[in-house]
Amino acid sequence: EAGVTQFPSHSVIEKGQTVTLRCDPISGHDNLYWYRRVMGKEIKFLLHFVKESKQDESGMPNNRFLAERTGGTYSTLKVQPAELEDSGVYFCASSLYPGVTGANVLTFGAGSRLTVL
């Protein structure tokens, strides 16, 4: 079974530019999550999709961030325009089951490292 795939692995852009990160979850996983880790900080939740619907986007930092999941398969996270403080590692995860059960295990991708100069 293929894991969670993220692209690109590393992106370097200048302040004010736009970047789009992509996540391909494990096939059949309806639940898709975005997290990020800015330098020296904890990994923080950004949002949760169930299929193509945003279930919880309480962690999105501001309206420069736009996440989509058209068709309920892969997801994109666009940052426009990028600021210096957006630098960090963006993780995507997926899970088969929602809720609080022993079966709810999030599988994470390797992350996309974003560097804003």
Next chain:
Amino acid sequence: AQSVTQPDIHITVSEGASLELRCNYSYGATPYLFWYVQSPGQGLQLLLKYFSGDTLVQGIKGFEAEFKRSQSSFNLRKPSVHWSDAAEYFCAVLNNAGNMLTFGGGTRLMVKP
């Protein structure tokens, strides 16, 4: 609000020595706790989880963790560390809705030959 604290940012141990990584959580209800590991260039890999039942849980790669409600702790242990265990380790707690993990700041483990 829930929170997770990993007091040790860096730990260095000798290969073959025992390891304990500390994790303290703050959560109002029954916590659902996880340990993840991130090796260089890899994603976050689940080591083990605690949902209920036996407070000593076994995970992959020879790791175990013990849930102690009285101390609000979920420390990770391994009796004999291997050089391949060098990585960053994250403790996390799941919220009631089951959709949001709150992570600690991570502990970076270095293993000396």
